[in-house]
Amino acid sequence: MEKALTLTEKKRLDILAAAQDEFKEKGFLGASMDSLAKRAEVSKRTVYNHFPSKEMLFHNIVELLCESFSQAVNIQYQQSKSLDEQLYIAAMSEIQLLASECFRDLNRITLAEFIRSPELASSTLEHLGQQKNGLHIWIDDAISDGKLKAVDSEYAAQQFLGIIKASAFWPQLLMNQAFPSPEQQQIIADDAVLMFLARYKV
Amino acid sequence: MEKALTLTEKKRLDILAAAQDEFKEKGFLGASMDSLAKRAEVSKRTVYNHFPSKEMLFHNIVELLCESFSQAVNIQYQQSKSLDEQLYIAAMSEIQLLASECFRDLNRITLAEFIRSPELASSTLEHLGQQKNGLHIWIDDAISDGKLKAVDSEYAAQQFLGIIKASAFWPQLLMNQAFPSPEQQQIIADDAVLMFLARYKV
DNA sequence: ATAGGTAAACTGCACCGAGTAGTTTACATT
DNA sequence: AATGTAAACTACTCGGTGCAGTTTACCTAT
Numbered sequence: 001m002e003k004a005l006t007l008t009e010k011k012r013l014d015i016l017a018a019a020q021d022e023f024k025e026k027g028f029l030g031a032s033m034d035s036l037a038k039r040a041e042v043s044k045r046t047v048y049n050h051f052p053s054k055e056m057l058f059h060n061i062v063e064l065l066c067e068s069f070s071q072a073v074n075i076q077y078q079q080s081k082s083l084d085e086q087l088y089i090a091a092m093s094e095i096q097l098l099a100s101e102c103f104r105d106l107n108r109i110t111l112a113e114f115i116r117s118p119e120l121a122s123s124t125l126e127h128l129g130q131q132k133n134g135l136h137i138w139i140d141d142a143i144s145d146g147k148l149k150a151v152d153s154e155y156a157a158q159q160f161l162g163i164i165k166a167s168a169f170w171p172q173l174l175m176n177q178a179f180p181s182p183e184q185q186q187i188i189a190d191d192a193v194l195m196f197l198a199r200y201k202v
Numbered sequence: 203m204e205k206a207l208t209l210t211e212k213k214r215l216d217i218l219a220a221a222q223d224e225f226k227e228k229g230f231l232g233a234s235m236d237s238l239a240k241r242a243e244v245s246k247r248t249v250y251n252h253f254p255s256k257e258m259l260f261h262n263i264v265e266l267l268c269e270s271f272s273q274a275v276n277i278q279y280q281q282s283k284s285l286d287e288q289l290y291i292a293a294m295s296e297i298q299l300l301a302s303e304c305f306r307d308l309n310r311i312t313l314a315e316f317i318r319s320p321e322l323a324s325s326t327l328e329h330l331g332q333q334k335n336g337l338h339i340w341i342d343d344a345i346s347d348g349k350l351k352a353v354d355s356e357y358a359a360q361q362f363l364g365i366i367k368a369s370a371f372w373p374q375l376l377m378n379q380a381f382p383s384p385e386q387q388q389i390i391a392d393d394a395v396l397m398f399l400a401r402y403k404v
Numbered sequence: 405a406t407a408g409g410t411a412a413a414c415t416g417c418a419c420c421g422a423g424t425a426g427t428t429t430a431c432a433t434t
Numbered sequence: 435a436a437t438g439t440a441a442a443c444t445a446c447t448c449g450g451t452g453c454a455g456t457t458t459a460c461c462t463a464t
Contacts (some may be wrong), residue, residue: 417453
């Protein structure tokens with residue numbers, strides 16, 4: 001009964017996996033349906049039995065990858081804990097997310113296409129709903145609690161994440177830089193927290 | 203003599219301009235030499251008289267665009283001026299650079315390819331030499347002058363630019379967000395300076 | 405439970421029309 | 435006559451389809 005995977009489903013998964021690799025390696029335009037089918041060890045016809053077109057297959061993959069991040073980095077404001085402690089946890093989990101293999105794959109696949117056609121980007125993102133990082137809500141709560149200066153929380157969150165991504169995302173995505181070690185991750189998180197609180201703490 | 207030169211040279215420039223548009227719109231793979239030639243109002247053969255291949259034409263354009271930014275944002279440390287003032291100027295000129303049409307074109311064209319093949323990215327960048335933002339030298343000087351805490355200057359510069367780019371670069375590049383108005387630019391620059399100095403000022 | 409039958413899915417190939425980078429040919433302008 | 439041009443041409447690759455024949459999954463009748 002563990003063999004609950006019918007052969008058809010298995011093929012479908014093979015196709016999705018192969019397509020993910022193909023798109024990641026060559027981009028949307030560079031990817032070839034023939035090469036993809038060969039990769040999946042499946043007839044091209046079978047690919048088209050499962051997915052009506054290259055574009056639909058691409059969207060399907062993007063959705064699939066996005067779904068695996070529905071558990072957004074959720075940070076709940078807690079009066080009992082210090083700001084430093086809470087922010088540090090948020091920063092670290094964000095870094096972990098940026099580090100995760102599948103998240104980086106998603107960005108490899110999508111961002112290149114988004115640069116070339118921002119309308120595709122916005123359509124995809126609005127369809128996925130803003131997986132808004134909950135950080136700005138946390139900031140609002142902290143402001144209400146009188147612990148932070150009153151500021152535009154979305155803007156401040158953007159700054160906070162910008163500091164982190166400058167060290168732990170963009171260099172890796174664009175220039176193949178090595179991902180920071182756990183010690184470096186802690187430093188990056190710590191520095192982001194220090195800078196943020198130096199500016200906004202009451 | 204100049205006339206004959208200017209005529210063929212004019213065609214050459216037409217081709218380069220058309221190629222820049224074509225690559226910007228469709229990326230390297232999506233760009234077509236036929237469409238490009240039509241754009242330049244020039245025979246395809248003429249294109250191949252000037253450039254031996256699509257790839258060489260692409261490299262030529264990237265180089266050309268990169269050259270126009272050889273004048274990196276250069277900031278000289280001045281004891282006589284306040285840190286705020288100097289940093290604000292640096293931030294604003296960086297934002298101006300990020301805002302400039304041709305700089306954004308360059309990134310539109312190159313970053314999409316860089317994401318897909320980071321080895322191309324590193325080879326291009328090392329060929330261009332690190333157009334290192336002079337900011338980290340400024341930071342070193344300020345540290346020597348006893349005005350800033352002793353920190354890794356490159357890392358701190360990365361943080362500073364990360365804050366700015368989070369608001370004035372990535373959203374525009376990836377999500378077609380409107381570029382900040384002059385007032386917003388001042389706010390972004392001001393906030394980046396505030397945050398940086400709140401953290402690092404002695 | 406097993407044998408048999410049916411419907412669905414898979415395969416491999418040939419094929420289509422469009423489009424690609426790059427080359428040759430034949431014409432027109434000077 | 436010489437040169438540079440446009441148009442046609444080569445030799446592909448692409449996404450996608452049609453089809454004949456094979457394999458798999460599953461349901462039923464014994």
